[in-house]
Amino acid sequence: MTPRDKRSPGRSVVDALQSARRWASRVNRTDSVVRAARTARQVAPGDLPILEVSSNPTRRSDRIARLIGEAGAEEPSALKELGLTAVQLWQAIGARRAPTATPSEFVTILFTDLVGFSTWALAAGDDRVLTLLRQVNAATDEVVTRRNGRVVKSLGDGTMAVFVDGADAIEAAHEACVAVSAITVDGYRPALRAGLHTGKPRREGDDYLGVDVNIAARVADAAAGGEVLATSSTLDATRADKYIMRRRRFRAKGAPRDLIVYAVVPRYE
Known part of the structure; x- marks a missing residue:
């Protein structure tokens, strides 16, 4: 068998x-x-x-x-x-x-980026860089969304976002800097800086273009690590007593010479 x-x-x-x-x-x-x-x-x-x-x-x-x-x-x-x-x-x-705005409406534009990131990235290698960027982008996106903003685009080590409400934008910028400062990758702790400007940029699909966008980017470039800079146009649309403000000297190519910029920290109750 x-x-x-x-x-x-x-x-x-x-x-x-x-x-x-x-x-x-x-x-x-x-x-x-x-x-x-x-x-x-x-x-x-x-x-x-x-x-x-x-x-x-x-x-x-x-x-x-x-x-x-x-x-x-x-x-x-x-x-x-x-x-x-x-x-x-x-x-x-x-x-x-997501909040939307036509070209005739004011929006507050936020730019962020990491201070000293390029120098660290050269020595860190691709794996560590990607790990860091994923964590930074996730932290920034979460804060922007929670504060009623919209991420327009990711810019390598930074973000561009827009807000209908200037107060939301200031809170988001500060909270994003704090959230990113808590990130650590192999002993490296990134420092995020942020710049804000309120105006009427031209909307092209999901993107925004124009002088107001350039001004916001230049303001962000002038900030130190962990610092939020905002133009007077952003602060004029909010309650000034909600913030600790310190005027900063500011000059940048492509920005109006009479532009007034402040370092801003929210007063939390």
Whole structure:
């Protein structure tokens, strides 16, 4: 009598998983399933921009969409379509929640960056640099969102954000500096600086352009580590008694010569 072929339980599990993977792969590329997933994306709210491989999208959701598209570029995939649908819905929901402003409305522009980051990065290596930037961006994004602002773009070791309310912008700038100062990567503690200016920049899609944007960037460049600088236009739109203010000497190319800038610290009750 021929003995029965007995396979180990572990081998049976492996075979079952491989079979399931082959089935999922076939379904993922079945024309009818791909068409259904693509139709779902077409009727979903929002619309993803076409991102060329050479483009440099600034929104985190656009970067995710590009990675999904590149990962499934070889052939149609239902999972790719569903992934892009999820990102599209994410953007649509975020656009509805975020404060918006037309070119005729005032917004307060925030710029941040890390003091001395380039020197440290040269010696630290890519892994430590990426670890630090992820933590800094996460901390900054959380504060901006919680204070009713919107991150416009990430700028390497910094961020550009906009706020409808100047007081929210000042609070966010200060809290971002504090949050980043608590980060440590292999003994290195980063120092964030911030600059604020209120004006009427031109809005181009999700970005903002114009003189007011340049002024905010120059103000940030003049700040020291852990310091928040704000122009008088930002403070004029808030209650001055809520802040400790110290006037700073300020001169910068591209900024008005009569621009008044203050170092600002909120008075917390």
